[in-house]
Amino acid sequence: MQNKVLNKFNFIILTMALLQFGTGCEKVLDIDIPDNDRKIVVNGLLNTDSLITVNISKSLNILDSKNIKFLDDAEVKLYRNNVFIEYLTNAGNGNFKSSITKPVNGEKYKIEVSEGNIQTAFSETVIPSSLIGEITIDTTTNYVSENQFYSHESLECTVSFDDPPNEDNYYWFYLTGLYENFIWDSENFNDSVVYSRTNLYFESNDPIIDSWISSGKNGFVFSDELFKGKTIKFIINLDKGMFYGVDTNILHFNVNIITKDFYLYAITHDKHLDAMNNPFTEPVQVYTNIENGYGIFASYTTKRDSIMLIDYNNYYK
Amino acid sequence: MRNYFLLSFFLLFYLNAHLQTYTISGFIEDETTGEKLIGANVYNEKSFKGTITNYYGFYSLTLPAGKILFTISYVGYAKYQQEIDLTKDLTLNIKLTPSLELQEVTVKSNSIRMNVESTQMSSINVPIETAKAMPMLLGESDILKTIQLMPGVQSGNEGTSGLYVRGGGPDQNLFLLDGVPVYNASHLFGFFSVFNADAIQSVQLIKGGYPARYGGRLSSVVDIRLKEGNNKKFKGEGSIGIISSKLTLEGPVKNEKTSFLISGRRTYIDVLTQPIIKLIDNNLSAGYYFYDLNAKINHKFNEKSRLFLSAYMGNDKAYTKFKSEYLYDEIKHESSEKAGLGWGNITTALRWNYIINKKLFSNTTVTYSRYKFSINNAYTEKSIAANNTQTSEYSFEYFSGIDDIAAKIDFDYSPNPNHAVKFGISNTYHTFKPGINVFQIKGNAESENIDTTFGNTNVYANELESYFEDDIKIGSLLKINIGVHYSNFAVKNVFYNSIQPRISSRFVITEDMSLKASFTQMNQNLHLLTNSTIGLPTDLWVPATDKIKPMIAYQYAIGAIYNIKDEIAVTLEGFYKTMDNLIEYKEGASFFSSKNDWEQQIENGRGWSYGGELLIQKDVGKFTGWIGYTLSWNYRQFDNIGFGEKFPYKFDRRHDIGIVISYKLSERIDMGATWVFGTGNAITLAQEKYVSYFSLFDQNDFFNYGGQTYYDNLEHYDNRNGYRMPSYHRLDLGINIHKKRYWGETTWSFGLYNAYNRQNPFYLYFGYRNNYYDGLGNNQRVLKQVSLFPLIPSVRLNFKF
Incomplete structure (x- = not known):
């Protein structure tokens, strides 16, 4: 988070500097970029x-x-x-x-x-091998102030599982939701069930996170470097507003063991995009395990646990 | 035969040491202001044996008994000469007359000749008055930007005041303000230096052949000495410019024994832009300003003892404030939010000069310096009902910095004209604050309150240094400055000891020409962590630790200096420098982003540079200035960056030229021109692009654009810093019009920055020719260049009284 704040400030600094002098201009540059063989x-x-x-x-x-x-x-x-x-x-x-x-x-x-x-x-x-132990999910609801008189509910989930001992493990966590909505069919006079499944946005400031993947919706990756063979625990927060009015929600907590290659690809991918948008930082090369090419060829195994929210209609307090 | 030589040498040395000698000592000062003159040449013109005044204007010259032509020369002052029959020790405090009041022919000085004589090479005394008269960006005279025009010194990005000396980085320069290190020497995100030229007496740049008394940085020493203050009469000078104004006052306090100087500068961009911001949004307030203040007071207890107290304080601040209020359901809601970004230095020095005897001068100094950077954000909300008011507050502050407390004692010992000895010891206690966060929430209920501090813990380090050097004259042709600098750095129970040899020598070819050579080792126990290619206040100073070793540089230099008619000095030098234990962040790493210790985010590597420099300089006469040219190569190599292959440093410039010309048309008008040229900066450019995995398989990560699916692309870079930006060149012009007033003098300074409006590259990026992507691949993708400064006129009113 601090990094993001500081990056933002760096941009503010530079933007201000440019504005102070206010006269920057732009032109197209012809530069000889060698047209190597494609890969x-x-x-x-x-x-x-x-x-x-x-x-x-x-x-x-x-x-x-x-x-x-x-x-x-x-x-x-x-x-x-x-x-x-x-x-x-x-x-x-x-x-x-x-x-x-x-x-x-x-x-x-x-x-x-x-x-x-x-x-x-x-x-x-x-x-990779599958995660052997169980995933434990503890939930608690917090009230987050919007202003002096209103607050909304945030679902705080503590996720924990045991890291397999004697090996370096890399993880990818993301959250998916299976929505079950009952829709009244006025022609047939009965309820019909509609399912929809999607990745869910969530937030976390947990220091375990090494890198988010593209956005909060795709989760984050981390390694067991600090928890070798011990219980790994982290906290995520969901805005319960996203479930408002939905009849049944099944939240799937996906803990994937990923290969080191994918872990490296994910973290360099994120940093690459950050650096690409800032002309004042050194570019970051995205990791690849493709010989004579680019991209990623990797694998993962998934372990999933779920919780259910039913008839959630209690967003504002 | 060997024994014969040894015996002769011994006898010569013995006889030389036992000739009847006497010592002349004293201070050299400006007749009109009482300012002590640093680096004035004091010598016997008959034998050309002499010395120079130290940083406090003191000299000590021991000569054989007999008649001498005692001579003192200093650029800009009339030469002083006196026939003396030396039969006893003498104390001579001499006052030199500024040359402005004299005929042109008397202005010639022997300073070039003394440079030919000196062992010091790779050193430049920056002409302050020329620097103040030169055309500069927005009319702001800037000492560091003047230094950038010297050979061997490269500037960084356009407009910034960072120094890259002989292949080194901006963190490898030791900026000493009255002997106190300054860590972040820039205002306005690097566009201006913190040093106010009006308060400065002298600036010396040393880029190689470092005397043993300096240590702690790899690539240069910029030794800046503040004026002491006029001890004859009250004086003032100042100026009013487009973005800032400054005022300097100085004068005696008591009977020429005590004098003071105070000098301040402040920008007013914030004041000027505030009405415009208010027009846009009345609830918004935003701005940026910097200020700096130099103050110095000195007191002479007697001819042997003087005390100086000097201080510098400078700050930059950018801020926004926003207020709002509304009424809803008979409850009034008020909120205010403010955010700020600030950084600044404080340095203070208490110094005591004491002449122990005619040959031994001492200087004892106690210093304190602090650099602090902070970001803060605060939010307050109030709900005011008829019978109830509730308040909640949130605040966050991040700060980092470094504090130093130091004490040192230095001695100058002049036993005879063949030796000039300097030795001393210092101790500095560093407190590194590599990032602390303070987070507070204050609510109505006690249980809601949070007041917490988290982040990196402070790191404490102690640096003990000592040195010994002797300027030894061997015969009439050879002179050697030999010394050693010792450093002990203690951090986290680790001790780094280094013994750094320093040697430089000169060999006289003719009266007007000498050859010089030097070898030095420099160690640096501090590192600057930065992800940026430009210097930003967010960059962090961190110490060497048990995992990160101190940086070490070895530099070899050879050169020649040639004096043309005591008016023009031509200096040619070549150098080769290696730098070990350089650090860089691992690709994509940053100090804040990792759960791991920052030390694990670092790559170790090395660098080397070599090249040649030519300086043709004329300091006297109506026509003054210099031409500097540098031809250099500058590389880095890190095992885990760019597959371990060597790559050019980002400010590797094959050719770098600086031409500065000043011409005094009359007493009322002088004109100046500056032209700079530099090979384009080395940058990393992508050659290929390819699709991202996440863009392919995540339906929300690509989008449909004009009927085509648009995927996120990643870029591939073959070589780090493998491309060159277009060359940089720029012409600045200026004219100063002086007018005498009954109360003093005014000068109107008009300037044109970038007079021929060259679009110099600031940064490059890939975009589309008409700034949009049509989704069909029809619009051409191109490389674009962003330039910062077009032609910028400036005007400034300077005054003196």
């Missing part, structure tokens, strides 16, 4: 719940006006424990899918991507 970009995050899917695209020159170039004609080979299994099938927009292979804990998956004259790209990942 294959692999983006895939495997998990034991889904069939394998990866996205294949091509890097672009920085001055290219296009936003993305998918490689739908690529050849994508999948190996398990160094044994070829199958060619992944193109499903459009650069997505390549397996129709049979669901990853298994502890097994190594390797991908080999080739396309035309572009150098062949490789990567591999070992599916």
Whole structure:
């Protein structure tokens, strides 16, 4: 949080400095940027719940006006424990899918991507073990003052679980909600149930957080560096206003064990975007484990626990 | 044969030491103001054996008995000469007459000749009066920006006053204000330095060949001495400019024994912009200002004993305040919010000069300095009902800084003209405050109150330093300054000891030319943590620790100085410098963002630089100024940055030129011009872009734009600092028109900054040609350059009385 505050202040400083002199101007610069050979970009995050899917695209020159170039004609080979299994099938927009292979804990998956004259790209990942112990969730409701006379409810959740001993572990936490709404069907004179599932925004100032992923909705990543083999505990807060008027809410607390590669990708990704928007900081290179290419090919396993909110209609006090 | 040489040498040394000698000592001062003159040349013109006055105007010269032509010269003053038959020790306090009141021909000085004689190389005495008369941004004269125009010194980003000396960083300069270190030497986010030229008597820049008395920084020493105050009569000077005004007052307090000086400066951007802000929103108040204040008082107890008390205080402050109120349901609601950002230095020094005997001078100093940076935010809310008022308050403050308390004693010992010895010892106790947060909430109920302090704990360190140096004359051609600087730095139960050898020498080729060479080791126990490519007040000073070692630099330099008709000095130097244990944040790390100790966020690396410098300088006559040219290479290498490959430092400039010209047209008018050129800064530019994983698989992280799906792109950089911004060049012009008044003198100064309106690069970024993306990939993506300062005229009224 402090970092964000200070970054903000740095911008205020610079903005003020520019405003004080108030006369900055801008021009297009012709600069010779060598047009190196393009590279294959692999983006895939495997998990034991889904069939394998990866996205294949091509890097672009920085001055290219296009936003993305998918490689739908690529050849994508999948190996398990160094044994070829199958060619992944193109499903459009650069997505390549397996129709049979669901990853298994502890097994190594390797991908080999080739396309035309572009150098062949490789990567591999070992599916992490699942979290053995249970996830514990303790909740309490706090009243947050909006002004002297009104306050709203905030759900404070303390999440705890045991870190597997004798190994370096990396985690990704996010929150999903399954909404169950009963809608009155006036033609048939009965209730119909509508389910919707989405990632939920939440807040946390817990020092365990190493990096948020893109936004609060996608959760955060952290390592067990300070908790090796011990109980890991952190606190998150949800504005209960988002459940107002919803009939049933099931909140899923997703604790994923991720590979170190994905952990590094996530934290450098966040810092890369921060630095990209500030011309006065050194750029940050995003981590990649793709040989001869860019992107990320990694994996995770999910452990989930849930709580339920029913008929929540008590937002303001 | 070897024994014969040894015997001859011994006899010569013995005879030399036992010739009948006498000592002349005393102070040299300005006749009109009583200011002591620093670095005045004191010598026997018959033998050219001599010395220079120290920082307090004191000299001690021991010569063989007999007739001498006792001579004193100093730039801008008439030469003083007196035939003396030296038969006993003498005390001569000499008053020099400023040259302004004399004929042009008398102005020539022997200072260049003495530079030819001196062992000190890579050193420049900054001409204060030229600096004050030079055209500058918004008419604000600035000592550090004048130094940037010297060879071997590079400026940072446009308009900023940071110094990058011989490949070093801005944290590697030791700024001494009356002997007290100043940590953040800039106002207005680096655009102005904290040093007010009106209060300054002398500035010496040393960028290599460091004498042993200096230590603690790798790349330069900027030794700034404040005026003591006129002890003859009350005087004042000041100026009114576009963004600031300043006033300096000085005068005697008692019988020429006590004098004072006080000098203040304040900007008024906030005052000028306030009505405009009020027009936009009457409830809003916002602004920025800086001020600084120098004060000094000195008292002469007797000819042997003097006491000085000097202080500096400067602050920058940016602030916003917002108030609102409304009535609802018969309850009046009031709220106010204020936020601020501030930083500033305080330095104080109490100094006692005591002449122990004619050959031994002592200076005892006690100093205190503080640098503080803070951010604060406070919110207050009141609800006023007929029979009840309720208040809640929230406040947050973050501050960081460094406090130093130091004591030191220095001695100057002049046993004979062949030796000038300096030695001393100092101790500094540092308190580092690397980021403290104070968070308070005050509600109506006691249970709601929070008052907590958290953050990084203070780090305490002790730095003990001592030095010994001797300027030794060996025969008529060779002179060597040899010394050693010892440092002991104690932090967190770790002790870092370093013995830093310093040696510099000169060899006279002809009366007007000498060759010089030096080797020095410098250690620095402090590091500056910064993520920014420009100096910001948020940058943090931290000590070396058990995990982060002190920085070490070795510098080798050779050079020659040539004197043309005692008017023009031509200096040519080459240097090679290595720097070890440099630190940088790991890519993307920052002091505040990690749960880990900051020491684990650091990468260690090294740097090296080499190059040549040419300085042609003319200080006397109607036409004065200098041409400085630097050709240099400057690299860094960190094992875990950029795959361990060497990369250019961001301010690696192959060519750097500074030309300063001042011409005195008449007594009423003088004109000045400055032209600077620098190879573009090294920057990291992306070559490729590619899609982000999160953008592909998270439906909320891409969006539809004009019928096309737009994905977040990441950028790939092949080489750190692999590109060059366009070259920087700029011409500044100025004219000063003086007029005598019955009460003193006024000077109107008109200036043009960036006279030919060059669009110099401030930063580059990738965008689209017409500032929008059409979603179809039709609009061309381009690299854009943002420039900061176009042609800026300025005017300033200066006055003296």
